[in-house]
Amino acid sequence: MAVIIKNQIKKDFEYLNEFDLERFFDSFSSDKRTLSFIKYYNRTVLDKEPLDFGEFKHLWAIQGMKTETIKYFNDNLDAFKNEITEERNIKKFFLNHCCTDRKESSFCSKLFHTILPHEFPPLDNPIKKRFKLQNEDFIRSILILKLAYNLFFEENSDKIHRIRRLLNKLKFAYLRVVELSDIRILDMYYWFKENREKTLGK
Numbered sequence: 001m002a003v004i005i006k007n008q009i010k011k012d013f014e015y016l017n018e019f020d021l022e023r024f025f026d027s028f029s030s031d032k033r034t035l036s037f038i039k040y041y042n043r044t045v046l047d048k049e050p051l052d053f054g055e056f057k058h059l060w061a062i063q064g065m066k067t068e069t070i071k072y073f074n075d076n077l078d079a080f081k082n083e084i085t086e087e088r089n090i091k092k093f094f095l096n097h098c099c100t101d102r103k104e105s106s107f108c109s110k111l112f113h114t115i116l117p118h119e120f121p122p123l124d125n126p127i128k129k130r131f132k133l134q135n136e137d138f139i140r141s142i143l144i145l146k147l148a149y150n151l152f153f154e155e156n157s158d159k160i161h162r163i164r165r166l167l168n169k170l171k172f173a174y175l176r177v178v179e180l181s182d183i184r185i186l187d188m189y190y191w192f193k194e195n196r197e198k199t200l201g202k
Contacts, residue, residue: 022195060122066100085115116179119183120183127191127194
């Protein structure tokens with residue numbers, strides 16, 4: 001499955017010329033919700049500002065998370081960061097901490113990405129659907145996508161470098177592309193395409 005997704009990503013970027021790719025990223029600046037999230041992402045992921053999980057839930061658009069769960073993560077933030085950094089085991093962390101009244105799988109993926117942005121992709125249902133992972137367990141889907149992204153990076157470094165060159169233009173300075181992981185660059189593209197373009201009717 002990871003190889004199929006890797007090939008799909010390669011195909012997606014093969015047929016995007018420089019003009020279309022630049023126009024796509026230009027559209028970020030006209031969407032207030034996207035700009036607000038990018039500012040939050042830069043504060044928490046790049047600048048390592050301490051997390052407040054109420055804000056985290058809101059900005060990452062995580063639905064239905066209970067107040068008790070938010071408090072649990074706020075109260076144990078340092079311990080959880082250490083656990084994630086030391087063990088790097090999303091399946092174990094999910095089973096130990098994210099399966100209370102409901103399974104907080106999307107939250108778990110976004111937390112792992114926030115702490116380990118070069119290693120774990122965030123995942124939500126539109127991207128899961130985009131890569132035909134609807135029938136897969138959510139955590140397994142994250143691991144499949146993680147492998148697919150890494151396979152893509154290994155075989156298509158030229159495509160990532162092309163996007164990085166484009167985003168190095170002064171008008172994209174707010175994205176801070178030099179500091180972004182390759183995973184973030186792909187996720188930024190697919191998140192906007194699957195979540196925002198459709199909402200905005202593009």
